[in-house]
Amino acid sequence: MYRKKIKELPKDLLPREKALASSLNSLSDAELLALSIGSGVKGLNVIGLADKIISKFGLEGLKNLSIDELTKIKGIGITKALQxxxxxxxxxxxxxxxxxxxxxxxxxVYKYTKNLKNETQEKLICLYTNTSNELLDEKTVAIGSLNVLSIKPRDIFYYALKSNAYGIILIHNHPNGYCKPSQEDILFTDKVKNLAIELGFEILDHIVIGKDGYFSFARENLI
Known part of the structure; x- marks a missing residue:
């Protein structure tokens, strides 16, 4: 899909048309960024270019990027970088x-992160809270399937330490549409929970989001 020219794609896959037909909430992160960028490069349409940027830096990583870093990406000049x-x-x-x-x-948690159901890639997001359950910080710590990515616990706990958090809420999506956790999801959650206890944090919940709704580990007494 990313190699095709935008005009060759079905209308229901075009960010502008999707936004007009439904709402901006229906767009993925890459599609929203594509609206800002406007055009792609030879061999890679604007959606593919936007996805490349987000895959490289992560959504949270955009906050700390410079013009120089963005313009190193083929197809991103000064104008697009500034946009x-x-x-x-x-x-x-x-x-x-x-x-x-x-x-x-x-x-x-689901209301806050439900847009994950529109993502085409699996993502692991961590929400960091204080003792009053107020959100202190939000980080995307992994992009890709949990059984493919080697997720290092330090990526989760680094930001917990940085934000002086008490609780951590894990959220990830199942792009296949089903929110039921896999055995790997369960084992992963148990591992992170035990590490959190050792480090003085608490895993408050792990929410799995699918197109059919969401699954809460805490509600099912799995945490």
Missing amino acids: ILAIVELAKRLNEDRERIVLNSPED
């Missing part, structure tokens, strides 16, 4: 002004 960074700066300012987000239940 991307302008949106990131607006997001930062909105984030600074937002009210405290409190995550008291699996439903709260």
Whole structure:
């Protein structure tokens, strides 16, 4: 799909048409970024270019990128780099002004992260909270299938230490549409939970999001 020219793709796969037909909430991260970039390069359409950027840096990584780093990517010149960074700066300012987000239940977590159901790649996101369940930080720590990626626990706990968090909520999506956790999901959760105890943190929940809804490890007494 990424190698085809945009005009060769079905209309229901085009970010602009999807946004107009439904809403911006229906777009994946790559599709939203593609709207800002506007055009791709030879051999890679704008959706593919946007996906390449997010895969390389991660969504959270965009916050710390410089113009020099972006322009090293083929197809991203100064104008496109500034367009991307302008949106990131607006997001930062909105984030600074937002009210405290409190995550008291699996439903709260799902409402906050439900856009993951639109992602085509599996992602592992960590939400870091204080003792009052207020959100302190959010990080995408892995992109790709949990059984393919070698997820290092330090990637999870590094940001917990940095944000001085008490609790950690794991969230990942199943692009195949089913939210039922796999055996690997269960083993992974158990491993992280035990490490968290040793390090003085608490894994509050692990939410698996699919197109059919979500599964909460805490609700099912698996944590």
